[in-house]
Amino acid sequence: MLNLTINGKPHQLELDPQMPLLWAIRDHIGLTGTKYSCGVAQCGSCTVYLDGDPVRSCVTPLSVAVGKEITTIEGLNSAVGRAVQEAWKELEVVQCGFCQSGQIMSATALLSRNTKPTDADIDAAMQGNLCRCATYARIRAGIKLAGTKLAGGKA
Amino acid sequence: MKTNDIVNLSRRRFVAGGILSVAGLTLGILPDVQAEQPGSAAEAMGTAPAEAGEFSPNAFLRIDKSGAVTVISKHLEMGQGTYTGLATLVAEELDADWDRVRVEGAPADASRYNNLFWGAMQGTGGSTAIANSFDQLRRAGAAARQMLVAAAAERWQVPIAEIRVVSGVVEHAASGRKAGFGELAEAAASQPVPETVLLKDPAAFELIGKRIPRKDSSEKIDGSAQFTQDVRLPGMKTALVLHPPRFGAKVCGVADSAALQISGVSRIVQIPSGVAVVADDFWSAKLGRDALRVSWDESEAFNESSEQLLQAYRELAKTAGTVARDDGKAVQVLAETDDVLEAEYSVPFLSHSAMEPMDCIVRIDDNGCEIWNGEQMQTGDQMAVAALLGLQPEQVKINMLYAGGSFGRRANPAADYVLEAVHIAKQLEQGIPLKMIWTREDDTRAGYYRPMYLHRLRATLDPAGNPLAWDQCIVGQSILAGTPFESAMVKDGIDHTSVEGAVNLPYAIDHFHLDLHSPKLPVPVLWWRSVGSTHTAFVGESFIDELAHKAGQDPVAYRRRLLAKHPRHLGVLNLAAEKADWGAPLGRGQGRGVAVHESFNSYVAQVAEVTVRRGVIHVDRVVIAIDCGIAVNPDVIEAQMQGGMGFGLSAALYSELVLDRGRVMQSNFHDYQILRIDQMPEVEVYIVPSAEPPTGVGEPATPVIAPALANAVFAATGQRLRRLPLRLAS
Ligand code: FES
Ligand code: FES
Numbered sequence: 001m002l003n004l005t006i007n008g009k010p011h012q013l014e015l016d017p018q019m020p021l022l023w024a025i026r027d028h029i030g031l032t033g034t035k036y037s038c039g040v041a042q043c044g045s046c047t048v049y050l051d052g053d054p055v056r057s058c059v060t061p062l063s064v065a066v067g068k069e070i071t072t073i074e075g076l077n078s079a080v081g082r083a084v085q086e087a088w089k090e091l092e093v094v095q096c097g098f099c100q101s102g103q104i105m106s107a108t109a110l111l112s113r114n115t116k117p118t119d120a121d122i123d124a125a126m127q128g129n130l131c132r133c134a135t136y137a138r139i140r141a142g143i144k145l146a147g148t149k150l151a152g153g154k155a
Numbered sequence: 156m157k158t159n160d161i162v163n164l165s166r167r168r169f170v171a172g173g174i175l176s177v178a179g180l181t182l183g184i185l186p187d188v189q190a191e192q193p194g195s196a197a198e199a200m201g202t203a204p205a206e207a208g209e210f211s212p213n214a215f216l217r218i219d220k221s222g223a224v225t226v227i228s229k230h231l232e233m234g235q236g237t238y239t240g241l242a243t244l245v246a247e248e249l250d251a252d253w254d255r256v257r258v259e260g261a262p263a264d265a266s267r268y269n270n271l272f273w274g275a276m277q278g279t280g281g282s283t284a285i286a287n288s289f290d291q292l293r294r295a296g297a298a299a300r301q302m303l304v305a306a307a308a309e310r311w312q313v314p315i316a317e318i319r320v321v322s323g324v325v326e327h328a329a330s331g332r333k334a335g336f337g338e339l340a341e342a343a344a345s346q347p348v349p350e351t352v353l354l355k356d357p358a359a360f361e362l363i364g365k366r367i368p369r370k371d372s373s374e375k376i377d378g379s380a381q382f383t384q385d386v387r388l389p390g391m392k393t394a395l396v397l398h399p400p401r402f403g404a405k406v407c408g409v410a411d412s413a414a415l416q417i418s419g420v421s422r423i424v425q426i427p428s429g430v431a432v433v434a435d436d437f438w439s440a441k442l443g444r445d446a447l448r449v450s451w452d453e454s455e456a457f458n459e460s461s462e463q464l465l466q467a468y469r470e471l472a473k474t475a476g477t478v479a480r481d482d483g484k485a486v487q488v489l490a491e492t493d494d495v496l497e498a499e500y501s502v503p504f505l506s507h508s509a510m511e512p513m514d515c516i517v518r519i520d521d522n523g524c525e526i527w528n529g530e531q532m533q534t535g536d537q538m539a540v541a542a543l544l545g546l547q548p549e550q551v552k553i554n555m556l557y558a559g560g561s562f563g564r565r566a567n568p569a570a571d572y573v574l575e576a577v578h579i580a581k582q583l584e585q586g587i588p589l590k591m592i593w594t595r596e597d598d599t600r601a602g603y604y605r606p607m608y609l610h611r612l613r614a615t616l617d618p619a620g621n622p623l624a625w626d627q628c629i630v631g632q633s634i635l636a637g638t639p640f641e642s643a644m645v646k647d648g649i650d651h652t653s654v655e656g657a658v659n660l661p662y663a664i665d666h667f668h669l670d671l672h673s674p675k676l677p678v679p680v681l682w683w684r685s686v687g688s689t690h691t692a693f694v695g696e697s698f699i700d701e702l703a704h705k706a707g708q709d710p711v712a713y714r715r716r717l718l719a720k721h722p723r724h725l726g727v728l729n730l731a732a733e734k735a736d737w738g739a740p741l742g743r744g745q746g747r748g749v750a751v752h753e754s755f756n757s758y759v760a761q762v763a764e765v766t767v768r769r770g771v772i773h774v775d776r777v778v779i780a781i782d783c784g785i786a787v788n789p790d791v792i793e794a795q796m797q798g799g800m801g802f803g804l805s806a807a808l809y810s811e812l813v814l815d816r817g818r819v820m821q822s823n824f825h826d827y828q829i830l831r832i833d834q835m836p837e838v839e840v841y842i843v844p845s846a847e848p849p850t851g852v853g854e855p856a857t858p859v860i861a862p863a864l865a866n867a868v869f870a871a872t873g874q875r876l877r878r879l880p881l882r883l884a885s
Contacts, residue, residue: 016418019438027393027436032385033378035559036437037510038595042824045510073378085376092368092790095798096234097375098382098510098559123833130824132510132560133234134801136835138794 002066006031007075017063021055022046024062025072033073033101037130044129045098047105048072054109073101080150081108087146095133103129107143115147203227210340212302212348214267215295216245222323222337224251226292229261229268229277230284231531232371233509233558233565234798235853236791237284239369241292243787244285247362248296248354251336252323258370260555263533278532280566280682282755282851285787289849290354297352299343306342307334357785357846366790371557382559383514386527388588391516392421394579395440395592397447398429398601401456401817402677406430410448417443426578428571428601433579437592457677458817465501465609468630468674472499472611476628476670477648479658483666488624489613496705497613500694500877504812505605505683506827511559512598513572517580518588523550524580528573529558531566535639539570540577562684562802567603568638569679599827600819604812605683606632608653608690612698620706621717622699624666629653631690632680633673648673652682656691656754656858661724662699662717678814684802688754688858693807693879696750696862701875710749710866711737723782724751726843727760730780734841735762744768745775746871750862756850757783758843761800763836763863767871770883772808774836774864779856781840784847792852793840799856800838805829807861808880 004011006029013028020039025031025048034057037045041056048057049071050064076085084107087093094100103126110117110125117125122143131139203225205211210218217225226242238258246256261268265277271287300320307325308315311332318327326333357363374380399405409430411423419439424431430449434440489495516527523546530536530553541548558565567573576591583589593601608631617623633650635641644651651658653671660667683689703713711732718724728751731737741747744767751760764776779796786792809828813820821827865876874883 016438023436023438026385027438030387031378032381032387035382035511036384036592037512037559038824040595040823040825042595043510088376089368089372092372092794094234094369094372094375095236095794096232096510096558096560097371097380100375101378104376126832130510130829130831132508132562132802132829134798134804134830134835135794136801136830136832137797137838139832140835 002062004062004065004070005068006070007072015062018061020058021048021060021062021065021070022057025057031072031074035098035101037098042130043099044102044106047102047129049105049109052112054106073105076105076108078108078112080112080146083146083150084108084111084142087142087149091138091142091145093135093138093142095135099129099131099133103131103139107139107146111143111147111150115150117143117147208341210299210302210344212299212343213295215292216249216299218299218336218340220337220340222255222335222340224249224256224336226256226258227261228258229270229288231279231529231555231558231561231565233279233529233531233561235284235795236369236788237279238371239791240285240787241288242370243362243367244288244292245296247360248293249300250320250322250361251296253362253367255323256370263530263537263551263553265534268533276534278534278566280531280563282757282853282855284851285849286756286851293354294352297354298349301349301352302343302346303336303339305346306339310342363785363787364789367788369791380557382511383516383527383529383556384511384559384592386516386556386590388516388518391588391590392433392435392583393437393440393590393592394431394433394576395437395444395594396426396429396431396575396597397444397449398597399451399456401453401458402602402679404451404453404456406449407452408450413446413448414443417446422583423447424579424582426575428575431579431591433583433589441594456817459814460816461503461607461814464607464676464814468607468609469499471630471672471674472609472628476630476672478668478670479649479654480667480669482664483624485624485626485666485668488666489615489626492615495613495615496701498698498701498877499609499611500697501609502607502690502693502879504607504678504814505806505810506599506812506821507562507564507603507683508598508827508829509558509560509562509564512595513564513593514591515573515576516588516590517576518586519544519577519580520586523552524577525552525554526573527554527556529561529565530555531558531561532568535568536570536573539574543574543577544581563682563686564603567681568635568640571603571679595824596822599812599822602679603681604678605689606634606680610690610694612694614698614702616702616706620708622662622664622702625660625664626668627657627694628670628672629657630672630674632676632678634680634682634686636673636675652687654691655687656752657687657695659753660695661721661753662714663720664717684799685754685854685857688752689806692750692752692754692858693861693865696752696859697865697877700748700862700866700869704869709738714749714751723758724753727751727758727780727782730841730843731760731762731778734780734839735764735778737762744871746867746869748863748866748868748870750859750866752859754855754858757781757852757855759796759855759859761856761859761863763860763867765864765867765871767868767883770885772864772868772881772883774804774834776837776839777860777863779838779840780843781852781855782843782845783852783855784845784849786842786845787849789842792842795852796840796856797838799852799854800860801830801835803857803860804834804864806879807864808834811880
């Protein structure tokens with residue numbers, strides 16, 4: 001039996017400890033905002049937090065997640081997370097939307113460390129999050145807008 | 156308010172000849188649908204499913220007792236903003252409150268939800284969603300508005316002419332009476348459906364032309380949006396398919412005992428396209444597939460390599476193909492001069508690689524078959540599934556979910572992945588829902604690619620430097636051959652999707668010859684965002700640039716002169732050149748390139764600025780001008796220009812699918828590279844103001860970037876790159 005804490009809620013699951021966290025979250029907990037796209041840590045669609053740090057859940061075995069705080073897009077309720085989501089809405093970042101849970105998780109992680117990221121900071125933090133719709137220009141603008149808002153400035 | 160009677164607005168303006176060339180899906184228009192329909196708003200629209208007390212005047216909307224408006228979208232939302240655009244059309248004429256409008260996907264029912272540009276077919280593609288719906292959905296909204304107003308007039312005993320509707324509120328100023336849509340819904344439902352409807356004068360548009368919010372943003376931001384991958388049904392099983400290592404290989408032996416021992420794996424089933432592992436969840440199915448041992452008969456499998464194919468195409472291009480266009484005497488003119496510029500261009504196979512790998516859910520029971528899918532071609536899939544199961548098409552119910560991208564992949568005349576899921580579900584116990592998921596590797600390797608093409612060109616100039624003769628030969632697989640569309644769409648041996656964008660090259664050239672070879676190969680091919688233009692724009696716009704340089708003339712000025720009879724091409728060309736400061740000096744290693752191209756009746760020009768540093772091409776800035784007629788939502792248009800260009804940039808610089816003795820060499824994003832955020836240039840988008848009927852925006856930005864970029868690289872380095880993805884000589 002594995003004990004997992006997801007978005008603050010405890011779950012007990014009888015699963016193979018080698019199963020990637022992604023599939024426990026999607027198929028067993030039923031939280032489907034975290035997406036599968038590549039399965040090999042190449043796209044960022046499955047990004048969640050373990051104790052606040054972004055990880056690719058498609059290559060993170062359950063055994064590693066045990067005892068840690070797991071946060072998915074559904075549980076993203078920090079001030080930074082909300083600011084990112086608001087900026088995304090304001091700038092209409094999404095297109096198909098499939099990559100966007102991962103984009104928002106990575107962007108929030110970046111802004112949680114650094115509210116004034118430079119373009120190079122954004123490149124470094126976000127270049128593992130692919131978007132086939134190429135919403136990148138707006139993702140960049142969204143991160144900057146959220147950062148400005150968090151810093152209390154006017155956007 | 157000035158109004159136009161819709162009866163006089165002909166949608167035939169969009170239609171030229173028997174075949175409507177809005178590629179993407181270039182489909183024959185059936186005469187009965189092409190014929191003008193009478194102006195009645197009641198025209199066989201049926202109604203949207205409604206509950207008691209709700210008002211559903213036609214198939215495209217319903218209004219409930221709370222006043223909430225639900226617009227039924229007949230088109231797939233795959234990122235292009237169609238839910239927002241279609242709802243805007245209804246809401247505009249309804250004078251609805253935009254915040255109270257929501258969108259729901261239509262069921263598969265071509266009698267109500269056909270694409271008006273595709274005859275009797277329901278489906279999404281060819282950047283037609285807004286264009287084919289522009290009149291239809293405005294009429295649907297206007298009819299509903301008239302019925303609400305009539306109901307209010309009756310209730311208040313006031314003349315209809317004195318009633319106004321503002322943002323979801325029906326009001327009579329003189330008496331001060333007001334009612335929301337919800338209060339009037341029931342009464343409106345018993346009003347007669349108007350015989351004719353009056354549409355707004357465009358000057359009175361409140362929503363069309365404004366940057367109003369998308370309808371799908373919120374749920375895509377909080378993770379609640381439902382894609383096929385996300386659907387969970389009671390008792391559902393998940394299947395993965397082991398596909399053959401080469402196209403055309405057949406299963407000859409299956410050793411499944413190890414796979415069946417994996418906990419959670421319930422069945423191993425053979426299907427025409429491989430062997431499926433059915434399990435309780437994805438991970439069990441994946442482990443089961445890893446443990447499965449299948450031997451393949453590859454004796455008839457495709458065994459050639461991309462380079463080998465290209466060489467064969469090269470030889471073919473030297474021979475006469477089927478003539479697609481022949482003005483003047485191009486071949487003769489070229490034979491009579493020594494001064495011929497000759498060039499060969501080529502593009503590789505490409506995978507669509509939407510972020511959501513292909514997937515589909517199927518449940519079969521006594522009543523028929525139910526499907527959950529990011530459904531892009533309802534009628535085709537419905538017919539294919541019905542034929543496989545021996546059902547009537549209407550027994551195949553399709554739930555259209557959001558698609559996590561498609562770029563053409565989910566509209567396959569062969570219905571490949573949908574049928575694959577049905578083949579598996581058919582072998583399970585009745586009533587069990589089956590979710591088939593492709594892994595990224597399946598999505599990359601199991602086929603349906605943008606075909607590989609090779610072009611051979613020859614041209615000569617007149618004494619003023621203008622092109623006198625142009626001879627072009629295209630070699631590449633036909634997308635439509637062997638599909639149900641072949642008979643309607645391949646005319647005189649020419650698949651229009653192979654030559655679109657080349658056969659209509661707009662430049663004034665007296666002697667123009669274009670021919671086509673369509674070799675048959677077992678590599679499955681399909682339309683890929685902007686279809687034929689993906690290669691014809693690259694080739695045509697690069698080669699015209701070569702001619703401009705050969706003539707020693709500025710590439711923009713050169714194009715301008717040759718486009719004198721094409722005002723909309725000129726409009727975008729001039730706008731992009733002006734905004735990009737065409738001609739302003741650049742630094743060392745920098746260059747600027749231009750391209751202009753029409754696809755899907757929309758006109759796009761792009762100016763790319765590059766820096767070439769240590770052998771690497773950096774795209775600094777791209778300026779885009781678009782003319783798509785009336786701009787229904789400028790923000791969505793801007794997004795599609797940015798994203799469509801970015802999609803094209805992947806193909807211009809990174810993506811290439813290579814066959815090696817029949818095997819697809821790429822498998823996932825580490826070797827099938829697509830654009831990343833640090834590679835995205837600064838983008839500026841400018842929309843040409845227009846009163847023309849709206850045309851598509853999902854695709855037209857995609858094909859223009861490769862030639863703009865190649866031309867910029869030439870300006871920066873003097874290297875003319877004629878093969879995609881662009882690679883500098885080391
Ligand atoms: S699905 Fe995990 S990184 Fe792509
Ligand atoms: S929004 Fe479609 S993949 Fe990013």
